[in-house]
Amino acid sequence: MCLAIPGKLIGVTEENGLKMGTVDVNGTKTRACLEYVPDIVPGQYTIVHAGFALKIIDEAEAAESLKLWHELIESGAFDPGEEPPSSGDF
Amino acid sequence: MKYLDEYRDPGLARLLLAEIARTASRRWTIMEICGGQTHSIMRNGIDQLLPDVIELVHGPGCPVCVTPLETIDRALAIASMQGVIFTSFGDMLRVPGSSDDLFTVRSRGGDVRMVYSPLEALALARRHPDREVVFFAVGFETTAPANAMAVRQAAREGIGNFSVLCSQVMVPPAMRAILSSSDNRVQGFLAAGHVCAVTGYAEYEPICREFLVPVVPTGFEPVDLLAGILKTVELLEEGRAEVVNRYGRVVSREGNPLAQETLARVFEVADRQWRGIGMIARSGLQLRPEFSRFDASLRFDVGHIRTGESPLCQSGLVLQGHLKPDACPVFGKECTPQHPLGATMVSSEGACSAYYRYHRNPDLT
Numbered sequence: 269m270c271l272a273i274p275g276k277l278i279g280v281t282e283e284n285g286l287k288m289g290t291v292d293v294n295g296t297k298t299r300a301c302l303e304y305v306p307d308i309v310p311g312q313y314t315i316v317h318a319g320f321a322l323k324i325i326d327e328a329e330a331a332e333s334l335k336l337w338h339e340l341i342e343s344g345a346f347d348p349g350e351e352p353p354s355s356g357d358f
Numbered sequence: 359m360k361y362l363d364e365y366r367d368p369g370l371a372r373l374l375l376a377e378i379a380r381t382a383s384r385r386w387t388i389m390e391i392c393g394g395q396t397h398s399i400m401r402n403g404i405d406q407l408l409p410d411v412i413e414l415v416h417g418p419g420c421p422v423c424v425t426p427l428e429t430i431d432r433a434l435a436i437a438s439m440q441g442v443i444f445t446s447f448g449d450m451l452r453v454p455g456s457s458d459d460l461f462t463v464r465s466r467g468g469d470v471r472m473v474y475s476p477l478e479a480l481a482l483a484r485r486h487p488d489r490e491v492v493f494f495a496v497g498f499e500t501t502a503p504a505n506a507m508a509v510r511q512a513a514r515e516g517i518g519n520f521s522v523l524c525s526q527v528m529v530p531p532a533m534r535a536i537l538s539s540s541d542n543r544v545q546g547f548l549a550a551g552h553v554c555a556v557t558g559y560a561e562y563e564p565i566c567r568e569f570l571v572p573v574v575p576t577g578f579e580p581v582d583l584l585a586g587i588l589k590t591v592e593l594l595e596e597g598r599a600e601v602v603n604r605y606g607r608v609v610s611r612e613g614n615p616l617a618q619e620t621l622a623r624v625f626e627v628a629d630r631q632w633r634g635i636g637m638i639a640r641s642g643l644q645l646r647p648e649f650s651r652f653d654a655s656l657r658f659d660v661g662h663i664r665t666g667e668s669p670l671c672q673s674g675l676v677l678q679g680h681l682k683p684d685a686c687p688v689f690g691k692e693c694t695p696q697h698p699l700g701a702t703m704v705s706s707e708g709a710c711s712a713y714y715r716y717h718r719n720p721d722l723t
Contacts, residue, residue, distance in 0.1 A: 270392055270393075270394050270419065270421075270497075270498055270500040270501070270550055270552045270553060270707070271394045271552070271578065272500065272552045272555070274359070274360070274361035274362060276360070284511065284515065285511075285514065285515075286477075286507075286511065293359075294359040294362070301475070301477060301504075301507065303507060303616070303620075304503060304507075304614055304616045304617045304620075305614075305616075306616070313360065313361055315552070315555065315608055317500055317501065317504070317552060318447070318474065318475050318476065318497070318500075318501050318504040318505075319474055319475020319476070319477050319478065319504060320475070320503060320504045320507065322500070322503070322552065322555050322556060322614060322617065323555045323608050323609075323614060325361060325607050325608060326606060326607045326608070326610075327607070329606040329607050330361065330364075330606070330607035333606060333607075334364055337370050337373065337581075338370075340373060341369060341370070341373055
């Protein structure tokens with residue numbers, strides 16, 4: 269139940285005094301309440317749970333951590349073609 | 359899909375698995391708190407790809423599973439009443455009460471509707487002023503802000519025919535209960551990323567210090583989970599009992615202050631029964647007195663509820679990490695998703711459901 273899906277905000281509206289938005293989740297448009305992320309602007313990504321956007325995804329942080337992983341792969345520290353380790357490694 | 363596909367990259371997953379294997383020098387037992395993470399671990403075969411020295415045990419982070427039987431029976435009684443529209447997340451509809459579930463109530467003519475958000479339930483109340491609309495407000499800290507906003511909005515708009523049946527629980531008291539158990543085996547935790555998106559992770563720091571365990575907030579995709587496991591193993595190997603965040607794109611130390619503020623305005627901390635586990639002090643959230651007019655358990659008199667749990671179900675042991683689902687004598691036999699004896703077999707976050715769905719029972723494959 270705590271699953272929350274990432275999506276891109278594509279529009280902002282107001283309903284019954286609440287800030288609402290349309291979020292594109294993998295091509296499916298879903299409505300979400302934006303009251304907990306009032307600073308979000310269209311184009312930004314958020315995670316949606318139970319019809320509420322809970323957090324603006326930190327794009328810089330995401331890019332930085334992915335870059336680090338890919339640098340590790342490219343450095344040759346690991347051969348991605350290698351099979352996953354088995355328990356026999358121990 | 360951005361922010362999903364990158365975290366399902368097999369190359370990255372292999373890198374992380376190799377790092378985990380290289381780092382672990384001895385046996386470690388790690389609990390993932392969140393049932394959503396349990397399902398992702400099973401779906402992606404992470405439990406089978408990890409080296410044998412790393413054991414994952416599955417935690418109580420399934421709100422549907424820990425909702426007390428008495429509350430389910432109360433929901434069934436309210437949903438059966440004339441004039442009531444009973445709304446719930448879909449997960450709750452098949453959870454067995456003492457004798458029925460919400461689907462059965464619907465088949466008998468009860469107006470039971472599935473919603474994705476408590477705001478949908480509120481919209482139903484606006485559209486049907488002549489009916490009582492009840493929302494089954496279950497959930498951990500991730501869901502509580504949504505439930506809180508629905509109640510707050512009902513109060514603002516003066517919607518009198520809306521109420522909530524609350525069964526809201528919190529993660530840190532459950533972690534303390536697990537760690538305080540005399541037969542605890544858990545040495546480190548993967549903290550539930552979306553709970554932490556709301557609460558932040560500062561509240562886990564005292565748990566680390568008190569119980570000398572590392573806690574690593576992480577996400578739900580395979581790369582997130584493996585990065586979280588790797589960091590937990592590193593901390594265990596180094597003897598460091600601290601919180602290290604591995605879900606930085608979503609989780610910060612302070613969490614979401616606006617969500618916390620609304621949550622605290624509408625709810626207050628209370629003792630709470632956990633199905634299969636028992637009472638955990640100050641582990642739940644209930645409506646504050648100023649919002650008690652929205653409390654369905656006060657609004658509807660359903661008389662005395664006499665509960666009857668299946669004597670065969672061992673979900674309490676499963677929820678505390680003491681028993682693997684496939685070690686339960688009735689798993690896949692008397693207890694299946696079609697005929698569940700406990701909530702852990704039907705919830706999309708239940709560990710028994712994960713084992714059944716992803717064929718972790720050798721008898722079934």
